[in-house]
Amino acid sequence: MSYRWEITASALHQGVIGIVRTRDAESAVSAARVALEAGLRSIELPLTNPGALDAISGLTAAYPDATIGAGTVLDEPSAVLAIRAGARFLVSPSVDAAVIRTAHRYGAAAFPGAGSVTEIVRALEEGADAVKVFPASALGPSWVSDVRAALPQAPLVPTGGIGPDDVPGWLSAGAVACGIGSALTRGTTAEITARVETLLRSAHG
Numbered sequence: 001m002s003y004r005w006e007i008t009a010s011a012l013h014q015g016v017i018g019i020v021r022t023r024d025a026e027s028a029v030s031a032a033r034v035a036l037e038a039g040l041r042s043i044e045l046p047l048t049n050p051g052a053l054d055a056i057s058g059l060t061a062a063y064p065d066a067t068i069g070a071g072t073v074l075d076e077p078s079a080v081l082a083i084r085a086g087a088r089f090l091v092s093p094s095v096d097a098a099v100i101r102t103a104h105r106y107g108a109a110a111f112p113g114a115g116s117v118t119e120i121v122r123a124l125e126e127g128a129d130a131v132k133v134f135p136a137s138a139l140g141p142s143w144v145s146d147v148r149a150a151l152p153q154a155p156l157v158p159t160g161g162i163g164p165d166d167v168p169g170w171l172s173a174g175a176v177a178c179g180i181g182s183a184l185t186r187g188t189t190a191e192i193t194a195r196v197e198t199l200l201r202s203a204h205g
Contacts, residue, residue: 007088008109008129008155010041010067012177015203016167017042017091017157018196019071019181025051029058031185031192036063038196044091044179046071047078053085060086069109076102083108091132091159091179095123111157115139117147120154130155130176137161141173148174164199171203 002010011017018035020043022028028051032043036059043059045052047070060068069089070082079090079102089109092099096112100123103110109129114120115138123131133139136158144156158170159179167178184199185192 002088002107004104004107004109004129007067007107011069011089011109011111012042012130012155012157014041014200015171015177016040016184016199017044017069017159017177017179018184019044019046019159019179020055020185021046021071021181022049024049025054025058028052028055032059033062034189034192035185035196036066038193039200040196041065042067042069042177044069044071044089045087046091047074047082048072053081056082056085056087060088069111073099075099079103079108080106089129093132093134095119095126095128097126100126100128113159117150120147120151120156124151124154130157132179133158133175135160136170136178141166141169141175144170144175145173164195164202167199167203 020032070087071091073090076098079099083106090103091111093113100110111130112123113132113134155176163183
């Protein structure tokens with residue numbers, strides 16, 4: 001059992017959260033396994049996948065040292081189901097106080113989504129462990145840098161439209177990690193493995 005701050009630190013440690021957005025549990029587990037075997041330790045499985053809960057359960061059992069979370073968590077019932085399936089952090093596209101409270105009630109970390117300074121401040125006030133900046137592609141690293149100048153205490157995780165080559169720029173701008181989806185997990189096993197290994201080197205370079 002880990003404390004919430006430990007979960008947050010683990011999820012953000014490598015500077016990358018791999019978002020595995022597929023259509024069923026089997027394909028999600030397959031893609032996630034490749035990324036995990038390549039060295040990525042933080043994976044998010046969005047609940048837009050109807051098999052996401054089964055995938056989360058299977059991956060947390062198979063990779064107990066990895067930090068597996070649920071994404072697109074929109075309400076309290078979804079939050080409870082995700083945590084019961086084994087999700088250690090919950091990511092939302094918006095700031096929902098009930099989702100944050102539910103995560104914390106059961107010892108999970110909460111990363112709500114925000115697209116403005118007002119929403120970031122509200123997320124922090126509601127107890128966010130980190131704040132997903134979404135959609136990142138519409139904002140850019142300089143926006144994160146400007147926000148961090150005013151809110152240096154805000155742990156920002158830009159997500160949406162970010163490719164592996166973009167990560168160093170976002171981290172240099174002050175992001176604590178980046179969420180990367182299909183740009184990371186598409187292609188063959190060899191392609192995903194090479195991409196993950198290169199990304200992890202560049203994120204820590």
